[in-house]
Amino acid sequence: MITLQFLLNLCSYFITAGIVIFLLWFLYATIILYINYKKLAHIPGHFQYLFAPFRIPLLAPRIYLGNFEGIEKAFDEFSDGNGVLRMSFVRGNTVMIKNKQMLKEFFVTKQSSFEKPEFIYSMFEMFGQNVLSAPDVSDWKRHHKVAHPAFSIDNLQYMCEEAVECTDLLVDRWINSHSGKSFELKDDEIGEAMSTVTVEVLGRAGLKVSFGMFDREDSHAEEFKNAVNLLVSKGLLVQRFFGKNPFLYKWSQRLLGVDKAVSIVNRVLNNSIVDRKKELESDFGNFSKKDILSLLVKANAEEKTLTDMELKSNSLIFLLAGEETTSSSLQWVLYELAKHPEYQKRAREEINSVLPNKAKPNYETVQALPFTTGVILEALRLHPPVFSVAKQTVKNVKLGDYEIPKNTLVTVFIYGVNRSKEYWKDPEEYQPDRFMDMELRNKSQHDFTFLSFSMGQRKCIGFQFAQLEACMILVRLLQNFEFTLLNDESKEKVRAMKNVTIRPANLKLLIKPTK
């Protein structure tokens, strides 16, 4: 018979075994951390045992660093003020940089010493290699050669028209469903609205497919949007953590519904590629479609630089890389404009003077909207949707004054650079006027102080696409609505929440139609 004494003994065995296992792990982790630290002891920094999900007083930052804000604090606390921070983990070292000279070497003069690490970027390879994931220059050049023409002026002009049309569908939806009266939107609803527009724009300007995102009856559209969102939220993680293990990969995909999402997206992309190829064969000379996929298929037709699978992988990556990022940026723009009504008024006045009576904007109009463009750039500076980019050293390299050995992860801390006191006056403040200074605006594109789209050869291929798209959508929204912040930020602060990108959480807006 099981006695109480027996149960107590069993418990104490388990507790003792747990303590012994923990101590052994702790010893192992300490030795490994020390070995890692010794490799880079010449770089100021700190060490961290674990990635705990929340801050534990005293133990943080040894077992918790937090996200970008925690990294910023670690820079203040552990670096020597030179914009370089070593972080030693059990799995290896990461060198975080935000020093201008080092950034220049990383992105330009010593870029051949770095490659994109497979363990991070393989998560973007659901259908194989693409321009984002290609690790080295030779692979990347192959993808880039085909992808680059897809972001030509032709495509950008076409995209601007589509972005205006898609936003008008959102405007109609908002006006009709609230009978032309003011209404409130919060958090997920704002994210949902922005991602509906950006997916539809990418569908049309990217694949020449209307997903019918604004057609409530169209279940295929909803299905496709949900599939893309699932790939972003769960598919990338499954790919990253289980991609190399066929058994776990298959079961985790099944468990989280990722397999279904992949097959829906696969079907849409396959059909689009077949359609574009047929059109190209029947009408090569007059191939007039200006969407990204048509231009990809065309660029690939002569030399067959990419396989069909790689064409598909690139099309998917444009959807994944372009949707969340632009949608998050727009949410931040709306937040900042609602928080600063004076800037919202100025942007609307500028828009109304260039485009009276709610005339539609286009590719050319943007030049005449410097303040509105500044509003977007300043939101991108303060709230970069991608807060860091990482590469691995493929040989020993010297960055600034520091020797960095082969196989070290070097991470550019975009968030910290964009908010650096050294490069920006009042860096924590939202001041769109700073981008009215054309010299500063142009300089920031090259001088490693504004890194929201990264820099160098691997800079975001869609950076113009994204800025123009955001501008078209914002112009249409400001022509039709006024946005007021409903959060009392002393009690319910709008927080930066990290998912794949950083977006505002807890945001509440009052949206009032303009006359």
Ligand code: HEM
């Ligand atoms: C506000 C919107 C956007 C932001 C903030 C943004 C940011 C970035 C960043 C930081 C990178 C570098 C990533 C890395 O090296 O790991 C990147 C790369 C990339 N982005 Fe964007 N992006 C945006 C919109 C777009 C759009 C609209 C597209 C396409 C339609 C796009 C396609 C890509 C691609 C293909 C790459 C890889 C480029 C290469 O490695 O050559 N992005 N983006």
